[in-house]
Amino acid sequence: MAGNTFGSIFKLTTFGESHGPALGGVVDGCPAGIALNEAAIQTELDKRRPGQGGLAVTARNEPDRIRLLSGVFEGRTTGTSIGFAIENTDQRSRDYGEIKDVFRPGHGDMTYEAKYGLRDYRGGGRSSGRETVSRVAGGAVAGAFLEPLGITVRAAAVELGGIAAESLDIKGAEHRQFFAADDNAVLRWQELVKKVAAQSDTLGGIVEIRAQGVPAGLGEPVFDKLDARLAAALMSVGAVKGIEIGSGFAASRMRGSENNDAMLDTGFASNNAGGILAGISSGQEIVLRAAIKPIPSIALDQHTRDRFGAARTIRVGGRHDICAIPRVVPVLSAMVRLVLADMVLLQRRMGGGT
């Protein structure tokens, strides 16, 4: 209700601030008997670490060691709630003097203050991108549930700073810098990042997420359509400002005869629907895109105001990325996995008959 729980049956509840003692969460509703251990979760967490996306990295060194606290016994889930924690080991004592009172443009400083009347200003507190570490851990548990069902989720950066990749090799993306969709993009993006970093500015981009092996029948009519759930999942990630399913905005410019996906003996002739018809999966690949805004922390003077309403100028220094893309890619995959795990469990009880 207060926003820290995601999902309806396969549920993830998270906690933790950028500079508090620890982050973590509870996965509730994971069926019993699923093979799970810390190493599998750690692998996903490591993808989110700085350096994975290459050059445009944060200077902050976060080991992010997962610790499973419950719900797993002899290497298998027991059906009870799975608690986990990641200690904040790199809480450098520093002076937050200015940020304490001045609202950083593009950040949640002003809105958290408006909402709560107070805020943990250290590193953005709960509004820091650091909270996504718990999403990735929860998504890894979802992945452990989905894997034996043959459902796989992958993501790649398809555009960065307005430069689009020319092709989509989503399997290869996992090992490419920026999780880039193709090799050519990597070089062009490296160049752009270097240039923009020198200008003390930042960049956005577009991520494509695809889910394969999703059976037909997932999604609940009307309000909990699979695409509605996915849209909420992706949009809940801080940097996301737009979502597309299948042909997305392009669909709005097609004729019905173009956009409809004909069904042939061999299956669907196209996938403008992105694998979802009337909110329910069709058995085709699920295709999603998310628009990522440029990181708002820039070391350039910006006009803003402080908590007391006075005009101020701020220049946000510190350990910051040039582009959220590499770090957000595993987070978006995690969110899609969480949705699919939930929808599989929801469907498990709604099929025909008793």
Place this chain on the structure above:
Amino acid sequence: MAGNTFGSIFKLTTFGESHGPALGGVVDGCPAGIALNEAAIQTELDKRRPGQGGLAVTARNEPDRIRLLSGVFEGRTTGTSIGFAIENTDQRSRDYGEIKDVFRPGHGDMTYEAKYGLRDYRGGGRSSGRETVSRVAGGAVAGAFLEPLGITVRAAAVELGGIAAESLDIKGAEHRQFFAADDNAVLRWQELVKKVAAQSDTLGGIVEIRAQGVPAGLGEPVFDKLDARLAAALMSVGAVKGIEIGSGFAASRMRGSENNDAMLDTGFASNNAGGILAGISSGQEIVLRAAIKPIPSIALDQHTRDRFGAARTIRVGGRHDICAIPRVVPVLSAMVRLVLADMVLLQRRMGGGT
């Protein structure tokens, strides 16, 4: 859980099929003492009626009379659940022979069959756009709650069949054909609709929704961000394939220094954020866009298959619109109202102190 309830505190639960006895719903969580009567809801329902959007209309004549069944006493809500129903008066007995077994491309026929093992094939059953009548009724109740708080939601069609309106006069849109964003668009869209109708084809478009008077502080961190809730709300409407908040996909191509909204003495200098920072409203106007796919029912031959797996050709006749735009506009407004009513009530209890 099974998808027919929307919201967490201000909740709408709906029911009804295209050709069943009645559609309706229950609004639960509306505070006591709100002025409400059938006429106010009827006004919203009438906007959704064919003919409101002008030329591109359905031939189906649906009076859609709202009947309030509970929760209102002497013109005010009592705090208890508000039941309502809209009878299906125009259920012409007809032959559904072909649709019964053959899956219409772009529709939920195939996915409902996969999900449930059976389906109410008459007019699409629950997957028919007809279900949105209950959304509009529920949204009208939300509107009655929001109005005394000074929160207003408006929507306009800003693009149809790839032709964009040149300006946005959202107040005027209410009385314009297609709920068009400006006068010039109307003529150009009329022409296009006429042409495409003659080709037995259909069109999509883009709708912009704006909410004014939204106080700073609405939205819950992490998973129930205001933008995440809004994205789910809009994406839950059948025809929607893409969502943008504020500058949306364009933000992904901006630099941080361009995209950040500076705060001046006079307020924000721009609104790329669309009124939402870190998932919480900033007090600026909320700006949303939804991409609407072309209507999949076309009177042209299409390749498909039937329930038994055999290849078939289908031509979907009957009473169908050329474009969902005019009818979907009041539905999208209704969804945004439902989200805002819910978020206002959520915020009412999270503010500072006890």
Place this chain on the structure above:
Amino acid sequence: MAGNTFGSIFKLTTFGESHGPALGGVVDGCPAGIALNEAAIQTELDKRRPGQGGLAVTARNEPDRIRLLSGVFEGRTTGTSIGFAIENTDQRSRDYGEIKDVFRPGHGDMTYEAKYGLRDYRGGGRSSGRETVSRVAGGAVAGAFLEPLGITVRAAAVELGGIAAESLDIKGAEHRQFFAADDNAVLRWQELVKKVAAQSDTLGGIVEIRAQGVPAGLGEPVFDKLDARLAAALMSVGAVKGIEIGSGFAASRMRGSENNDAMLDTGFASNNAGGILAGISSGQEIVLRAAIKPIPSIALDQHTRDRFGAARTIRVGGRHDICAIPRVVPVLSAMVRLVLADMVLLQRRMGGGT
């Protein structure tokens, strides 16, 4: 959230006041393919009607005709939401003058006024026992789901006005006056009811509910234990003031060696647990008891106060029962069916492995 929805997967949302246009509800989450029609629901509603419990009846004549509005097609559930309504046909126009301002002792008049600042005073509005008609209808849908699974729920009055039945023939109770647990009780209770009616006073009693065929494994650890859900279900019925599971309060006076149910080759040796161990069904019969308070509407002078704080005397006339027992019995059965349907669906996805 505002209290008009019950259940987590198999969900019932209800609406309706004693003297409003109609009562009804929505069942969401009922799987597809379940045989269901209005007649089966009507049978349950008829059990709740005055006269079923015999002499101690209300003078109010309520036909209570169920009307299914959606979710059923060709005699089977479709998996979509099931709307239903029951018109209030007997809304005699009358003068509520006194009740409008004076709080009836033992009723919700004072608390509704405190909660909402206004109330629908006609017949108690939403706080009237009349709302239970929607519970019985929803419970009948749950029953249609449970029946093919071999799960049956029965209830009987085991005590009335302090006079206990001597034996429990729960199958026979359905056709006995007061839904009495045995024949002897009927005569003694008739006599008592007659006597107390002559004194313008009212009576309470105890109902026992039993569920057979419940498989082992229903119930969720910690907070959603099967007994916790059942306790909430029964206690949510207006007249209930106490709940027991299995040996109940008597268990608190036993030694561990007495209360533990040994497991023999032939099954459990006893059932002090009432079929629930650690919140999860054991496969034994589920055994519950509910204490029903005497009806608070009595035609005797009582001290009270009015909305304005002034001392008043009230004598509640009108069409009232002597004892809630006969009418509450089918309501309690309905609530238990709703819980079990929900728990069956919850369990369907938590079993071993994927």
Place this chain on the structure above:
Amino acid sequence: MAGNTFGSIFKLTTFGESHGPALGGVVDGCPAGIALNEAAIQTELDKRRPGQGGLAVTARNEPDRIRLLSGVFEGRTTGTSIGFAIENTDQRSRDYGEIKDVFRPGHGDMTYEAKYGLRDYRGGGRSSGRETVSRVAGGAVAGAFLEPLGITVRAAAVELGGIAAESLDIKGAEHRQFFAADDNAVLRWQELVKKVAAQSDTLGGIVEIRAQGVPAGLGEPVFDKLDARLAAALMSVGAVKGIEIGSGFAASRMRGSENNDAMLDTGFASNNAGGILAGISSGQEIVLRAAIKPIPSIALDQHTRDRFGAARTIRVGGRHDICAIPRVVPVLSAMVRLVLADMVLLQRRMGGGT
């Protein structure tokens, strides 16, 4: 959904097994600005520790140190989720050989196995009473929220092994052995406990919980009545088999004229209702009783069966209490606090007008 979350707005999600690495939880929905620190929570945890209830104690030495992981900044809640953990420091490596395969009578061994197909058999895993440590911690956070509102919850043992206390001094109970309702009871219970311990048997009892300062208007009509929520809260505690509100089962034997609480100038003349009318608090003291079954772990031979269906005899040794009473008292108080915090927040938005 899977049972590890309690509450709707003020929500507690817990995790942890008897012998896993740690127990803990997340409180979500606690308003911002509430004074909170580890010491206040520790005080409540210490009440639950063995030795608090006096003689009838567990031999297990659990320091149970609370560690707050998030959601508190500079001594005040921030409105974000509050994570906490309690390490399991006393996990003596031992041989669980017999318990691994043999079901202990009166325990959840058999039902967990039936539900999940596997179980963490070490000390009962999730079904161990040890999980209540997280409830007490969550309840302490609720208490910190309720305290400035003037709402206090207290509990006392009113009966143990069938011996009732003669009076109720609920404030004094906090410092009395067994949390006994009066001084006389202590001596009689000590004697009984000694005797029963010598017989290797165990005892149950009855706890009364009272809440003062609860304003009129808490509780939601129909399904989320305050008494329904309280009944679920108490019944969710493992050892509870019966619940009473106000006069409880005794009400079922009263006449309406006796049971109704008259309203005088000076307030209510009696409190048979237990402070709740039509499911909504009346402003009177809330009065609840819970029946506690005897602890099922007894060092006497009992007939049972093993996982493979074979007849077995078991004698449960180890570190076990004679009576759950002293340890369960702070748990029941915690549960009532959690319900009240939730209901206060629910009510905060339903009052008259916008």
